[in-house]
Amino acid sequence: MPGSREEAELVAKRRRGRNLAMLAVLLGLAALFYAIAMVKMATPGFQP
Amino acid sequence: MMDNTASAVTGQGGGDAMSPLALPVAALSMSTAGDWLALLKPRVVVLVVFTGLVGLLAAPGHLNPVLALTSVLCIAVAAGACGAINMWYDRDIDAVMKRTARRPIPAGRIAPAEALGFGVALAVASVLLMWLATNAAAAFILAMSIGFYVFVYTMWLKRRTPQNIVIGGAAGAFPPLIGWAAVTGGISWLPVLMFAIVFMWTPPHFWALSLWTHADYERAGVPMLPVAAGARSTRWHVFGYTLALVPLTLVPWALHLSGPVYGLSALVMGAWFIVGAWRVLRDKQDSAGVSLTKDAPAKKLFRFSLYHLAVIFAAFAVDAFVG
Helix, strand or coil, X not given: CCCCHHHHHHHHHHHHHHXXXXXXXXXXXXXXXXXXXXXXXXXXXXXX | CHHHHHHHCCCEXXXXXXXXXHCCHHXXXXXXXXXXXXXXXXXXXXXXHHHHHHHHHHXXXXXXXXXXXXXXXXXXXXXXXXXXXHHHHCHHHHHHCCCCCCCCCCCCCCCHHHXXXXXXXXXXXXXXXXXXXXXXXXXXXXXXXXXXXXXXXXXXXXXXXXXXXXXXXXXXXXXXXXXXXXXXXXXCHHHHHHHHHHHHHHHHHHHHHHHHHHHHHHHHCCCCHHHHHCHHHHHHHHHHHHHHHHHHHHHHHHCCCCCHHHHHHHHHHHHHHHHHHHHHHCCCECCCCCECCCCHHHHHHHHXXXXXXXXXXXXXXXXXXXX
């Protein structure tokens, strides 16, 4: 079993899934930090 | 492969009897995104997020929707982080309990050290983000709730005393305080009462569950009440705590801190809760208090307790909008 083609394909498939999930999290965080920054900058009394 | 790795992850109470490096590298590649999500105990997170959201909605004042959403996200991530750290620490007992043996760590799909790193990173990130988005008070209470769940409940109480769930239940009661503090920067009587309600609700909710899952805890050596004191005593505890809970749920209404929607909801759901707890107490049982009905009343009460908390907290939010 170890090193078999089926296992290599399964590992690659799961790695792809993890990578896509990580991409979604990073994009979500970037959008969230952008939105937080906009809100904070629009707050009266904001000083950079 | 799974069998070998499963045996490699059974340490003792977080004490590293084995090195995480003992896990074959190939096994680490077998984790899916879903396994990492499972580490966060998403089903537990839902109720925590809901009570936190109600604390936020019931608070006087205004919080920008983006910041409110961020606060709720922080509460969810912090609760998930607690779940991940809990799974890391309890991996030895998870491996011997039927209900938890297929979790990612005991099943060998995620290495213990990776789960710990994941949990700690999320915990720190959630507190920092809460501070950045709202205020220091909310971030401080969030940090305290994480610390309480990890150090007081998971590491100190869970394996030592049958009262683990009573004191440890406080960890799950913090979210309304956090939501309130995110809006106001402080706390007042209503969120404290919300905390007290969740705190008092947790024992009958959890002990109802433990009445039919105690074999798992017994196998793992966790002194849950049915294991340490028996089923009959547990039934009395469920009933007694329910009798204490219901008047407590009426206090916010009695003090005019909430409106009639909440008052009526708390009254009706409370009466129903007492009836359910009475049925658990009077369930057909043998001389040791073990159910002869496969714990049907306890299963009903467990499910009902979830609706109970959801309804009365939804009523808090409704009253905040109506009032």
